[in-house]
Amino acid sequence: MSLYAYDQIDREMLQDRSAEFRGQVTRRMAGDLTEDQFKPLRLMNGLYLQLHAYMLRVAIPYGSLDSRQMRALAAIAREYDKGYGHFTTRTNIQYHWIKLKDAPDILDRLAAVDLHAIQTSGNCIRNTTSDPYSDATAEEADDPRVWCEAIRQWSTFHPEFTYLPRKFKIAVTASAKDRTAARAHDIGLKLRRGRDGTLGFEVMVGGGMGRTPYLGATIREHLPVASLLSYLTAILRVYNRLGRRDNIYKARIKVLVAATGADEFARLVEAEWRALDQAAIDLPDVELARIRGAFGIVPFESLPARSETFEAAKVADLHFARFVRNNVAPHKVPGYAIVNVALKAPGETPGDATANQMDVIANLAERYGHDDIRVTHAQNLVLPHVKLDDLPVVHAELQRHGLASPNVDLVTDIIACPGLDYCALANARAIPIAQDIARRFADPDLAEDVGELKIKISGCINACGHHHVGHIGILGVDKKGEEFYQLSLGGSGAEDASLASILGPALKADAVAPAVEHLVAAYRRERREGERFLDTYRRLGPAPFKEAVYADAYTI
Amino acid sequence: MPTLIRFRDGGFSQEDGALRLLADDEATPESGAMLLTLDRFQTEGCAHLDDGRRVGVLLQPDDDPLALASDLNRLAVVALAFPKFRDGRPYSAAMLLRTRWGYAGELRAVGDVLREQAREMLRCGFDAFEPADGSTSQEWTAAAGRYRHTYQRAADARAPAFIEREAQ
Numbered sequence: 034m035s036l037y038a039y040d041q042i043d044r045e046m047l048q049d050r051s052a053e054f055r056g057q058v059t060r061r062m063a064g065d066l067t068e069d070q071f072k073p074l075r076l077m078n079g080l081y082l083q084l085h086a087y088m089l090r091v092a093i094p095y096g097s098l099d100s101r102q103m104r105a106l107a108a109i110a111r112e113y114d115k116g117y118g119h120f121t122t123r124t125n126i127q128y129h130w131i132k133l134k135d136a137p138d139i140l141d142r143l144a145a146v147d148l149h150a151i152q153t154s155g156n157c158i159r160n161t162t163s164d165p166y167s168d169a170t171a172e173e174a175d176d177p178r179v180w181c182e183a184i185r186q187w188s189t190f191h192p193e194f195t196y197l198p199r200k201f202k203i204a205v206t207a208s209a210k211d212r213t214a215a216r217a218h219d220i221g222l223k224l225r226r227g228r229d230g231t232l233g234f235e236v237m238v239g240g241g242m243g244r245t246p247y248l249g250a251t252i253r254e255h256l257p258v259a260s261l262l263s264y265l266t267a268i269l270r271v272y273n274r275l276g277r278r279d280n281i282y283k284a285r286i287k288v289l290v291a292a293t294g295a296d297e298f299a300r301l302v303e304a305e306w307r308a309l310d311q312a313a314i315d316l317p318d319v320e321l322a323r324i325r326g327a328f329g330i331v332p333f334e335s336l337p338a339r340s341e342t343f344e345a346a347k348v349a350d351l352h353f354a355r356f357v358r359n360n361v362a363p364h365k366v367p368g369y370a371i372v373n374v375a376l377k378a379p380g381e382t383p384g385d386a387t388a389n390q391m392d393v394i395a396n397l398a399e400r401y402g403h404d405d406i407r408v409t410h411a412q413n414l415v416l417p418h419v420k421l422d423d424l425p426v427v428h429a430e431l432q433r434h435g436l437a438s439p440n441v442d443l444v445t446d447i448i449a450c451p452g453l454d455y456c457a458l459a460n461a462r463a464i465p466i467a468q469d470i471a472r473r474f475a476d477p478d479l480a481e482d483v484g485e486l487k488i489k490i491s492g493c494i495n496a497c498g499h500h501h502v503g504h505i506g507i508l509g510v511d512k513k514g515e516e517f518y519q520l521s522l523g524g525s526g527a528e529d530a531s532l533a534s535i536l537g538p539a540l541k542a543d544a545v546a547p548a549v550e551h552l553v554a555a556y557r558r559e560r561r562e563g564e565r566f567l568d569t570y571r572r573l574g575p576a577p578f579k580e581a582v583y584a585d586a587y588t589i
Numbered sequence: 590m591p592t593l594i595r596f597r598d599g600g601f602s603q604e605d606g607a608l609r610l611l612a613d614d615e616a617t618p619e620s621g622a623m624l625l626t627l628d629r630f631q632t633e634g635c636a637h638l639d640d641g642r643r644v645g646v647l648l649q650p651d652d653d654p655l656a657l658a659s660d661l662n663r664l665a666v667v668a669l670a671f672p673k674f675r676d677g678r679p680y681s682a683a684m685l686l687r688t689r690w691g692y693a694g695e696l697r698a699v700g701d702v703l704r705e706q707a708r709e710m711l712r713c714g715f716d717a718f719e720p721a722d723g724s725t726s727q728e729w730t731a732a733a734g735r736y737r738h739t740y741q742r743a744a745d746a747r748a749p750a751f752i753e754r755e756a757q
Contacts, residue, residue: 042738042750049736073675074705156675186740186750192712193684193743196677262741273681308689313742320751 035168035405035418036099037182038327039147046189047144050151054078055137062134079153080136084457087131090153091143095163095181095205096124096408100395103406105146107391113139118391120376120384122448122499123202124162124408125153129455151189156197156284158188158269162204164212165407168331169417171365173207174225175232179325180261181205183316187262194269198276199284201269202241214410214526216240216249217502219286220268224258232258238268238298239290240530242496247287248530250295252302259321260306263314267306271298331403331418336368340421346428353428355477356439361424368421372402374414374431375438375446379471382464383449384412393434401427410526411448411487413441444486444553445471448499452492452509453516459492461509461516462542466490469546474553483553486566487525502526504567505552506533507545518545522552522578523570536575537583548582555581593697594718594726596711601726601733608645608666622665627652638663647699650678654686661692666717671700680713687714687744707732714744 054074061071075081079090091106098106106126110118113135114128121127131139143149152159161184163177164170184203188194194201204213207224215221221237233255240249256264272286275293290298316324347354362371374394376384386394398406398416401423407415419427431437440446447470450456452463467490474480489503493510500506506521517539524533540548553566555577560569570578593604608624617623617633622643625634630646637644638660645666648654657667667686669679679698686692697717698710704724711733718729740750748756 040754042753045737046740049738053735156677189740190708190736191741192709193680194677195709196675196680198677270681270684273677278676278678310688316751317755319755323754 035329035331035403036097036102037094037178037324038329040327043186044144044147047147047149047151050078050149051137051140051144054140058133058137073155075136076154077152077157078136078140079150080131080133081154082457083129083455085455086129087133087136088127088129088455089131089136089139089150090121090125090127091148091150092153092160093124093126093148093408094185095161095167095178096165096410097163097178098406098408099404100399100406102146102148103391103395103398105142105148107388107395109139109142110388110391117385117387119382119451120386120408120412120414122410122412122450122497123153123160124165124410125160126408127451129451154200155195156199156201157195158191158197158201158203161185161188162202162213162218162410164206164208165409165415166212166362166371166417167207167407168328168405169364169369169371170208171363172209175207175258176325176328177205177207177224178328179321180222180224180234180258182324182327183262183321184265187265187314187316191269194273197269197273198278199281199286201272201286203265209528211526211528211530212409214499214502214530216530217242217246217499217526218249220265221249222261225255227255231255234258234261236264236268238302239287239295241285241287242491242499242501243285243287244282244494244496245288246496246501246532247291248532249287250290250298252295252299259315259318260311262316263309263311264302264306266314267302267309271301271305275301331405333366333369333418334420336366336420336422338367340368340424343421343424346425350425352432352437352439353425355481356428356437357424359439359443359481360437360441364418366418370419370421370424372416372419372424372427373409373441374416374436375441376413376436377440377446377471378435378438379445379475380468381435383447383467386414390434390436393430393436397427397430411442411446413446439477440480442485442487443480444474444483444488444549445480447471447488447490448503449490450492450497452490452498456492458495459509460494460511461492461518463490463492463498463507463509466507466509466518466542466545469543470549473546473550483557484565486553488549489524499526500524501532502530503533504565504570505549510539512539516542518542520545520548520552520582522575523567525567529567534575537579540582551581552578592720594720594724594729596716596718596729596733601729603726608668610647624666624668627656631656634660645695645697648679648682650676650682654682654690658690661686661690662694664692664694666695666697667692668697668699669715671698671702674701674703674706676701680709683710683713683715684744704728704732708736712739712743712745712747 223235236253237249402416449463449467453459491498502524521533624645643665
């Protein structure tokens with residue numbers, strides 16, 4: 034067991050939600066509710082009306098799943114959708130072809146495996162995201178999932194914070210290497226030990242994407258962990274009272290923090306926090322211990338750090354060796370490894386997985402991975418606990434099902450929003466651009482030579498594809514009915530967070546992938562030993578890259 | 590006269606007779622209770638209270654409820670306006686009135702008040718509602734009672750999950 038085990042209370046919460054939503058759908062289908070009245074109710078259940086059908090977004094709390102849940106997601110894809118699902122940058126999964134009449138049954142099916150669609154949309158606290166390597170990396174100060182689960186419970190149907198000015202996203206990391214893009218969140222929480230050895234959170238507030246991107250500002254260096262929920266309550270209350278509600282584009286907390294100033298905002302939060310009845314809100318130690326215990330302990334074996342099977346396979350199979358170089362990360366326990374499964378096969382939609390692929394992952398996790406699966410904000414999956422001895426078998430099975438793309442964090446590991454292919458808000462398509470780029474870098478030797486290069490594509494200024502924090506960010510815009518794409522360089526959502534800067538005039542769709550090739554060529558020409566694309570850009574600035582794209586790419 | 594739904598002794602009931610709001614330029618009635626805007630309350634409210642009249646105050650989301658702090662316990666009603674159902678500020682105002690400033694009188698939700706908000710409103714301390722959707726007290730009872738548990742403490746007496754678990 035490796036997942037927080039729901040108790041009867043947790044289960045009854047989901048059952049009650051499911052029953053409530055069934056009633057609302059029945060009223061809508063009988064005509065007792067108009068679409069206008071129904072809209073806010075369905076949005077509270079993650080049900081959007083998109084271009085072609087309803088889209089249902091299912092929460093995957095802090096990106097953690099077990100095999101039983103993954104199989105249920107596969108079954109839903111098979112029975113109610115077109116045989117696939119789309120993993121999102123919020124570590125959720127969306128189904129794009131849902132019928133309204135099926136939605137209540139789907140929620141029941143989800144509730145049967147402790148899953149739900151609560152707060153996956155609407156102006157409320159959304160699914161908390163976390164480090165996909167939690168409980169597997171030696172880097173972390175503590176297991177962030179324990180705190181994520183505390184936040185999940187506290188934020189679920191919070192009566193005061195259900196109608197915030199705008200949506201609200203929290204990320205929790207516990208490692209120096211930030212795999213959550215914490216500073217790009219409304220609240221980023223970084224767990225670490227203080228000089229006195231106590232665990233605390235660095236609290237970052239006011240990051241976000243959208244049309245005006247900001248990186249979060251640290252308003253507290255070391256919040257004692259036991260005070261987490263009361264401190265979050267203080268932040269949310271200040272935001273709920275003072276955040277703008279007159280303009281949807283200025284309603285996120287980032288705008289309030291920027292307008293107030295981080296120091297003054299911090300003062301308001303501290304004043305509210307001191308005035309709160311903290312003891313009534315913060316979880317007692319016994320409950321924190323219960324949550325920690327409910328995750329169970331993975332029964333790792335005592336293994337030698339070196340696996341002969343693993344070493345021999347690396348020599349014998351170049352594909353395996355490449356997969357290990359790019360997709361496998363060190364584990365805290367000797368003889369184990371963290372395996373990244375990229376949902377980024379060339380030509381496929383980033384983040385999409387078929388029902389069969391989901392079942393394959395579920396089987397592998399069950400047989401070789403202590404029943405633990407993670408979803409990453411880069412729209413990939415992770416098997417966090419695999420024995421080195423088993424890696425060749427796991428790789429072979431992944432390969433058989435198109436899941437062994439050896440490209441994690443490489444140029445073809447692209448984040449893209451659904452774009453105009455699905456989304457009613459989009460100005461331009463994102464998926465075909467990603468596919469076009471991936472095809473041009475399909476040669477794995479080339480992709481590996483280019484090294485870490487994070488391309489992020491959004492089909493509109495809402496920035497669901499996180500283009501502001503891409504090493505190369507691509508934003509789709511509409512110009513007189515034609516799709517154009519604006520390139521930005523130099524962003525990062527990791528521990529070295531920064532916002533990308535626009536490179537120059539927007540390009541036509543068919544000029545985007547060639548422009549990326551020019552950018553990469555310029556990088557390979559200019560790079561120094563050990564430099565990533567981002568490092569070379571930071572050292573040289575935009576000039577050589579601008580020249581590479583606009584000297585001969587055809588522009589508007 | 591708009592319908593008023595009250596929550597009292599654990600149940601919802603319906604009655605007529607929501608307090609009528611006096612416009613800022615309207616003459617003060619000879620007798621009876623009255624509901625005033627914050628502006629009007631700040632100029633003449635104390636005089637009416639001193640005359641022994643029943644006075645309520647209607648706060649818009651922009652109004653700071655702290656402005657009422659010194660008079661809270663003399664007020665017959667504090668009404669919080671929801672210009673749109675998705676304006677969430679009155680929930681925080683209600684929480685502050687109940688849990689920080691100790692207001693124990695009637696706390697009424699007015700404006701775009703829908704039965705789907707019953708649970709959130711109740712939990713934040715509202716105990717009187719002027720529904721805009723024509724809903725009945727039976728419907729409010731159903732809407733507020735859909736969930737057997739809650740995860741967090743609010744202004745009501747419900748024990749959150751972590752207390753239920755401790756008792757198990």
